[in-house]
Amino acid sequence: MxxxxxxxxxxxxxxxxxxxxxxxxxxxxxxxxxxxxxxxxxxxxxxxxxxxxxxxxxxxxxxxxxxxxxxxxxxxxxxxxxxxxxxxxxxxxxxxxxxxxxxxxxxxxxxxxxxxxxxxxxxxxxxxxxxxxxxxxxxxxxxxxxxxxxxxxxxxxxxxxxxxxxxxxxxxxxxxxxxxxxxxxxxxxxxxxxxxxxxxxxxxxxxxxxxWDALTRVKNYAAYDREIGYQFQHSVAHHRDLAMIMFDIDHFKHINDTYGHLAGDEVLKGIASTVSNVLKKDGETLTLYRTGGEEFNVILPGYKVEQAQAVAQDVFNAVAQLSVKYNESVIHVTLSIGVSSLAVKDRNPLDFYKRVDANLYHSKKNGRMQITVD
Structure with missing residues (x-):
């Protein structure tokens, strides 16, 4: 003025x-x-x-x-x-x-x-x-x-x-x-x-x-931990369905020992990209998390176990068709998958995680390359 x-x-x-x-x-x-x-x-x-x-x-x-x-x-x-x-x-x-x-x-x-x-x-x-x-x-x-x-x-x-x-x-x-x-x-x-x-x-x-995981460019365990905590509380409070998929790569140690750790990194990146594309088709609310070395999780808010199983099957099929090229080699991989949904007996997110992890362990123990659902 x-x-x-x-x-x-x-x-x-x-x-x-x-x-x-x-x-x-x-x-x-x-x-x-x-x-x-x-x-x-x-x-x-x-x-x-x-x-x-x-x-x-x-x-x-x-x-x-x-x-x-x-x-x-x-x-x-x-x-x-x-x-x-x-x-x-x-x-x-x-x-x-x-x-x-x-x-x-x-x-x-x-x-x-x-x-x-x-x-x-x-x-x-x-x-x-x-x-x-x-x-x-x-x-x-x-x-x-x-x-x-x-x-x-x-x-x-x-x-x-x-x-x-x-x-x-x-x-x-x-x-x-x-x-x-x-x-x-x-x-x-x-x-x-x-x-x-x-x-x-x-x-x-x-x-x-x-x-975010620096290698695979998907969300990491810290992001998963916050998300599952929120989704668990939200689902319990509002009586909403909640499911989870957990998978890891079959014989991943053998891949590292045979082709080298750089080849293993390429496999991890290829699987992360492939699964992320599958999840985009199945729903915008679905996110892939790398929660361990070769272990990944998908949280499915609002999904019943049958719906989660269908997503897991899509993931399983897509990875089975994946070919990872490294130097002169072509590497094919498969997944072992565990699927479960939130149960009344789950008192906290860790209880939920343990049941999904038990299903993944069942798949690995019984021959790998399969999906276990409860």
Whole structure:
């Protein structure tokens, strides 16, 4: 805002507005993702980022513009609007269809009551072009990103503030001051998001290490332990069916001794990929876990034992047809599988696990290459 209204410099006000929107965005984003994780629901972080970012940006711009529309102060939030555009297009990389940009631009001019002004049309067209260029700069891996960011930001800011200068008859001094303030804010915004992205990448790597098996790229025992604990409690509380499949690779030690441990790794990766593809066909809620050296588990929420047996048969058949090539050798493998469902006598997840494990042991003890169900 201006000194004459709140006795606060426009630069300071812009900082608080920008930080407020970004803080609101991160707060909602973290709350949504944490809520999804607490409910043990799968969450697409990219979709959450897009929806939360678009919501925060739209509400912020429209709310502030409603306060100053049809007044001599309607230009004061120009820098804020440009920063929000960078927030949406460059940092969040939200892809907006061109037709939606046109509709939003016309609606914005109608709200401001300046749709009949030629300069407003010029400003709106340039603003839309700024979005297109900023988005392209962000999603393409071109060299010198910070230099391109600053140059692009400066060029469009000069053009857009020029429209504002002539539209509201601002002085050149005001034009230059606003441009300098805006570029400082744009630079601070770039640094802020770089720090946030670095922190998020570190958290993502820690999450991957904590939940995913590095070799097979399927979830690990820690992820299984959390999931079975949740599914067990949920099934008991709501009287829902719950089944489990456990399998391991027949004569896996012989494969390592004959072909080497690298060959064994290729077998593990081949089986993990094959079984994961089978599970995708049988249901989106099914996930494969590597819980031991050559031991894998599948948790089946809402499945009766007969349904779980059908999935186990699909897994068994798919692996039986698998051929793993290693150097000049072709390795064929089979599975021993145990299947069971939650019983009234199961007092905790470990009781359930032991019964499934007993069925797997029965398959191995009685000749391997078979499925045991109780």
């Amino acid at each position: 201006t000194w004459s209204m709140w006795l606060v410099p426009p630069f300071v006000t812009s900082i608080f507005f920008v930080l407020g929107v970004i803080t609101l965005y991160w707060s909602i984003f973290n709350w949504v993702t944490a809520k999804a994780e607490s409910l043990n629901k799968p969450v697409n972080l990219n979709h959450v980022q897009i929806w939360v970012g678009a919501l925060c940006a739209s509400v912020s711009v429209l709310a502030l513009q409603m306060l100053v529309r049809d007044s001599h102060l309607s230009w004061t939030f120009t820098s804020f609007q440009l920063l929000i555009l960078l927030f949406v297009a460059y940092f969040l990389q939200i892809r907006i269809p061109y037709w939606m940009i046109v509709i939003a631009a016309v609606a914005f001019m109608l709200i401001n009551g300046n749709i009949q002004e030629p300069l407003s049309w010029g400003y709106t067209f340039t603003y839309g072009a700024f979005y297109v260029v900023a988005y392209a700069q962000s999603v393409r891996m071109w060299p010198h990103p910070i230099l391109r960011y600053l140059v692009t930001t400066l060029i469009f800011a000069m053009a857009l503030w020029l429209f504002v200068k002539f539209r509201f008859s601002l002085s050149w001094r005001t034009y230059v001051e606003e441009l300098i303030n805006y570029m400082i804010l744009a630079g601070l915004m770039y640094g802020y998001f770089k720090l946030q992205n670095k922190d998020r990448r570190i958290k993502d790597r820690l999450f991957q290490v904590a939940n």
